[in-house]
Amino acid sequence: MANERIKPVDLPEPRYEYGADDHVFVELAEAMSFTANFKAMAITQQVAERDIEGVVENCPANASYMLRIDPEVIHPDDLIAELRELEAELDLEEYEWETRLIDVPVLFQDPWTHETLMEFRDRHQDADSTDLEYSARINGYDSVEAFLDAFVGAPHMVTMVGFVPGLPWCFQMVPRSEQLEVPKYVEPRTDTPSRAVGFGGAFSVIYPVQGAGGYQLYGRTPIEVLDVDQSLPDFGDSMVFPNPGDILNYRRIDRETYDEIREQVEAGTYEYTYERVRFSPEEFFESPHEYNERLTEVIE
Amino acid sequence: MIEIREGGIASTVQDLGRTGHYHIGMPPSGAMDEYAHTVANYLVGNDGDAATVEMTYQGITATFDDDAVIAITGADMSPELNGDPIGTWETVAVDAGDELDVQFATDGARAYLAVAGGVDVPEVMGSRSTYTLVGIGGHEGRGLEAGDELPIGDPANGSADLVGTRLPAEYVPDYADEDTVRIVVGLTSYRLTDEARETLCSAEWTVSAEADRVGYRLEGPDLEFEERDQPFGAGTDPSNVVDLGYPIGSIQVPQQPIVLMQDAVTGGGYATVGTVISADRGLLAQRQTHKTVSFESVDVEEAIDARRRRSERLAEIRSVIDG
Amino acid sequence: MSQTTTVNSPMPGVFYRRSDPEEAPFVEPGDSVEAGDTIGLVEVMKNFHEIEADQAGTVGEFHVEDESEIEADQAIVEIEVE
Numbered sequence A: 001m002a003n004e005r006i007k008p009v010d011l012p013e014p015r016y017e018y019g020a021d022d023h024v025f026v027e028l029a030e031a032m033s034f035t036a037n038f039k040a041m042a043i044t045q046q047v048a049e050r051d052i053e054g055v056v057e058n059c060p061a062n063a064s065y066m067l068r069i070d071p072e073v074i075h076p077d078d079l080i081a082e083l084r085e086l087e088a089e090l091d092l093e094e095y096e097w098e099t100r101l102i103d104v105p106v107l108f109q110d111p112w113t114h115e116t117l118m119e120f121r122d123r124h125q126d127a128d129s130t131d132l133e134y135s136a137r138i139n140g141y142d143s144v145e146a147f148l149d150a151f152v153g154a155p156h157m158v159t160m161v162g163f164v165p166g167l168p169w170c171f172q173m174v175p176r177s178e179q180l181e182v183p184k185y186v187e188p189r190t191d192t193p194s195r196a197v198g199f200g201g202a203f204s205v206i207y208p209v210q211g212a213g214g215y216q217l218y219g220r221t222p223i224e225v226l227d228v229d230q231s232l233p234d235f236g237d238s239m240v241f242p243n244p245g246d247i248l249n250y251r252r253i254d255r256e257t258y259d260e261i262r263e264q265v266e267a268g269t270y271e272y273t274y275e276r277v278r279f280s281p282e283e284f285f286e287s288p289h290e291y292n293e294r295l296t297e298v299i300e
Numbered sequence B: 001m002i003e004i005r006e007g008g009i010a011s012t013v014q015d016l017g018r019t020g021h022y023h024i025g026m027p028p029s030g031a032m033d034e035y036a037h038t039v040a041n042y043l044v045g046n047d048g049d050a051a052t053v054e055m056t057y058q059g060i061t062a063t064f065d066d067d068a069v070i071a072i073t074g075a076d077m078s079p080e081l082n083g084d085p086i087g088t089w090e091t092v093a094v095d096a097g098d099e100l101d102v103q104f105a106t107d108g109a110r111a112y113l114a115v116a117g118g119v120d121v122p123e124v125m126g127s128r129s130t131y132t133l134v135g136i137g138g139h140e141g142r143g144l145e146a147g148d149e150l151p152i153g154d155p156a157n158g159s160a161d162l163v164g165t166r167l168p169a170e171y172v173p174d175y176a177d178e179d180t181v182r183i184v185v186g187l188t189s190y191r192l193t194d195e196a197r198e199t200l201c202s203a204e205w206t207v208s209a210e211a212d213r214v215g216y217r218l219e220g221p222d223l224e225f226e227e228r229d230q231p232f233g234a235g236t237d238p239s240n241v242v243d244l245g246y247p248i249g250s251i252q253v254p255q256q257p258i259v260l261m262q263d264a265v266t267g268g269g270y271a272t273v274g275t276v277i278s279a280d281r282g283l284l285a286q287r288q289t290h291k292t293v294s295f296e297s298v299d300v301e302e303a304i305d306a307r308r309r310r311s312e313r314l315a316e317i318r319s320v321i322d323g
Numbered sequence C: 001m002s003q004t005t006t007v008n009s010p011m012p013g014v015f016y017r018r019s020d021p022e023e024a025p026f027v028e029p030g031d032s033v034e035a036g037d038t039i040g041l042v043e044v045m046k047n048f049h050e051i052e053a054d055q056a057g058t059v060g061e062f063h064v065e066d067e068s069e070i071e072a073d074q075a076i077v078e079i080e081v082e
Helices: A034-050 A076-089 A111-119 A131-138 A144-152 A255-266 A281-286 A288-297 B034-043 B194-202 B278-285 B300-322
Strands: A015-019 A023-027 A055-060 A064-069 A097-108 A156-161 A168-172 A196-200 A203-206 A216-220 A247-252 A274-279 B002-006 B011-014 B052-056 B061-064 B068-074 B091-094 B099-101 B110-115 B180-185 B205-207 B215-219 B240-245 B250-252 B258-260 B267-270 B272-276 B292-297 C003-008 C013-016 C038-044 C047-052 C057-062 C068-070 C075-081
Touching (some): A023 A076, A023 B240, A034 A055, A034 A097, A064 A076, A064 B240, A097 A255, A111 A216, A144 A247, A281 A288, B034 B068, B034 B300, B180 B194, B180 B278, B180 B300, B194 B292, B272 B292, B278 B300, C013 C047
Parallel strands (some): A097 A247, B180 B292
Antiparallel strands (some): A196 A203, B002 B061, B052 B110, B061 B099, B068 B091, B068 B110, B180 B272, B205 B215, B205 B292, B215 B258, B240 B267, B250 B272, C013 C038, C038 C047, C057 C075
């Protein structure tokens, strides 16, 4: 299993759709896969590089992407023609991009998300266990510890940012056979602590702000993904830190470390641990576990 | 300086919104009715993207500490200056110390107060628009409250000469009549059954009481989805898709439709089945809670034409006003 | 000599006669009210707007039920003014 490679998925013909007069939405596949996501990433990166006049928003998503345009500058059909061309020319095997490998410390089974998840037991599939106990069981792990080993055992790629500012959706960088999968809450919670680390479908998320949510709750990170005042050192250019294509490496920490880091964040001095890396889909597919080890070495 | 005496229930500073940040989850915000907002600006000699005060259902009460030139457009909220009614869609002079009292909306839901020079709050990521969810832009990132003071920018030359200008009646929308908005069906509309796609455009939908700047939740018949084995990563409910980006104006269907507006959630895992065309989003924003609305399916060419016609109309209005 | 005045809702929304489902109504028919007393709430866009008596008097008949959907300018309640 450790040497299993990731087989690229044969994607269907993309669906090119109009979002009225001022958006083009392209669904690359109905199912999530690295192939679909990397393709979304590659095409949107090329759209950005080409600096196409009239494109005002450029948003990669998990298995699709969306562009907002000014149709008085570019007709959606002309844009779609260009996108088809990009799609035809794209060779993912040759494609590489620069990204960031980011350390994300997490206190799992923290008191705050625990209190929240206990409060909303009546909206969960299993009222008698915690979200982690439930997730471990349905994924075939005999303990929460073993499930968490798998959860932090390989990094998670940010495949999309959105819903609210700064919320990263992340897909774990392992072969499909090792992917964890959990349903969302039966009925969404009306509350989630800020900085909660959750999991739903096949995606991990970090909730930037307190609010409603439906993902299984596993822990809380002391670091921010959104800083609207831009007072932390890593938020000089943008109030959001994670970007599509970034790679998050969740790291288990204890309460003491959590408090230490939180103190630095509140003092405005915390700096993310991250390194710029070159990401090669081909090398990753060839030997994901080895590739991940090489990637994560840079921040260890 | 405009001093707010009463903020109304949801009044915010808005311009034409911030662009370029949708991919990090930042919606554009900005005026919900761009037409009314832009005309208000033109009436006081501003560019269309100057910041105005958007008032929803209930207007503000405010005093001016200096002479000013203002215009109020959009929903009819029976504005009064020192107790006397003033015209809407019209350029009005205000003297230092005057009190403006904008009341409740009769027709329409949102009115815009423009002031010559624009509301001069600081720009955040290139826009003065308020986005209350994370508390940025506008006045301290929130709705206006009693005691707030809004700075006014430098008016363009000649704005005082515009006083008394009235927008010709042919350009004033009649919000009470506008119960059809045009949509382009698409996105992941393949998820709906044929019958549900038909229902979407034939049903009469009622605007719910929660309809706000984030989304217009509509009430009506349930829309059914095609059965399928849910694809990997999509979630278990038939309404779920692998999380994708939501266009502004898109209609998502958790069960009953929600049209995403200027403070939209930027993406998520509900099927999207069509998009309200850009020229009609402002009309939807003027539909009051509990009023009905119907969708008319149009093709993308008609959507682009409607947008172009609106731009031309605004250019005509600008030249009529500037004489 | 008494006359009746009608209090209308200035905005559309959901009308509530109590601040919380557990609480007693703000006013019942027969109660005396002063101008400015709250007689109900209208909820729209998750905001609550207080509807106040515009004159002092005695609360008469309610035209709308608790938690019903109302339009702008819809009649809410009669007040008998002294």
